[in-house]
Amino acid sequence: MAPVLGGIADGSSPVRPLHASFYDFLTDHSRSGVYFIDTSESSNLAYASLQVLAKGLRFNICRLENSYLRNSQIPDLAERIESNIPQHLSYSCKFWAKHLEMAKFDSCLATSVQGIVESEKILFWIEALSLLGALGSAESSLAITARWLQVSCEVPAALAMDGVKLLQYFTTAISCSAPHLYLSALPFAPSTSLFSKQLMCKFSHLVQVAQRGLQDWPAVQLALQGHTGVVASVAFSPDGSRIVSGSEDNTVRVWDAKTVQLVLQGHTEEVTSVAFSPDGNRIASSSWDNTVRVWDAKSGDQIGCPLTGHTDYVTSVAFSPDGNRIVSGSRDNT
Structure with missing residues (x-):
């Protein structure tokens, strides 16, 4: 099943379809028969995961005696995790939002989500992910x-987005040391942030910033580094979860929210333009090597042979709205 499923060689990773067409096959009962996957169960899985979080998360979940050691320096961290973060809680921490994403909006489920997002449980969840080495998710x-919440729950939705900004700004400190979520991130969050207003009061003996603290989150949220040459083109995936970039270092790179996921190599000259297909499954790139190339956005593999025909630098590329065609522009005036 390796050609169509990812994660089957690693017992700790979730099994995922590599191609959207296989996902469509599995979720269509008339086509998949006994292999049918009922995505309506996502609501139940999300609800169950949220209940696990509500019951299992707590402050200092691994009972650390001090806050001056990095996570990597705690000699018995693996044993502490095994004793205090059971497998069902670990799974729920990592994947509850994935189940939520596939679930239809429901007021009862929304109440469970709010119970986590609007309470200190949201911080305990971030703490647990730091200790599990899974803060990237x-x-x-x-x-x-x-x-998911913005359908009818504006306040918790805004709080969740404020959490995104907190992680963007303080992820280095939190990923290195879980206690610094409380010692560094929360106290030094902007005074206007919802996290600061709603959650600071739930903890005592935190650092108090008397003056010159952040008033608001910085406008620049993230700098993605990895290219070794000038970046000539960038584009978001249709769902906004990934970024593709093309550079004078001859590579195309696909990024998630923080780090490079794939480095697409094949062009022999500078990459001038990149574009996602409307379904997010393919990437087209153009280059000074006079070619256009099409890539699998998930695996990074090149699809077919380079598209040739231009006799000079190809400077721009784009997909048609239905994703079936590609248009390119070149210095050869065509």
Whole structure:
């Protein structure tokens, strides 16, 4: 099943379809038969995961005696995690938002989400992810939650988005040391932030910033680094979860919210333009090597042979609205 499923070689990773067409097959009962996956169960899975979080999360969940050690310096962290963060809680921490994303909006489910987002449980969840080494999923989980809640729950949706900004600004400190969520991130969050207003009061003995603290979140939220040459073109995926960039270092890179996921290599000259297909499954790129190339956005593999025909630098590329055609522009005047 390796050609169509990812995660099957790793017992700790979720199994995921590699191609949208296979996902469509699995969720269509008339086509998949006994292999049918009922996505309506996502609501039940999201609700169950939220109940696990509500019952299992607590302050200083691994009972750390001090806050001056990095997570990596805690000699018995693995044993502490095994004793205090059971598998069902670990799973719920990592994947509750994925189930929520696939669930239809429901007022009862929304109440459970609010119970986490509007309480100190949201901080305990971030703390647990830091200890589990899975903090990278927190930002996207909160972004998913904000989009899901904005249907009719504006205040918790705004709080979730404020959590995204907190993670963007303080993720280095929190990922290195879980206690610094409380010692560094929360006290130094802008005084106008919802996290600061709503959650600071739930903890005593935190650092108090007397003056010259942040008044608001910085306008620049994130700098993605990795290219070794000038970046010539960038584009968001249709769902906004990924960014593709093309550079004079001859590479195309696909990024998630924080880090590079894929480096697409094949062009022999500077990449001038990049574009996602409307369904987000393919990427087109153009280059000074006079070619256009099409890539699988999930695996990074090149699809087919380079598209040739231009006799000079290709400077721009775009997909048609239905994704079936690609248009390119070149210095050869065509």
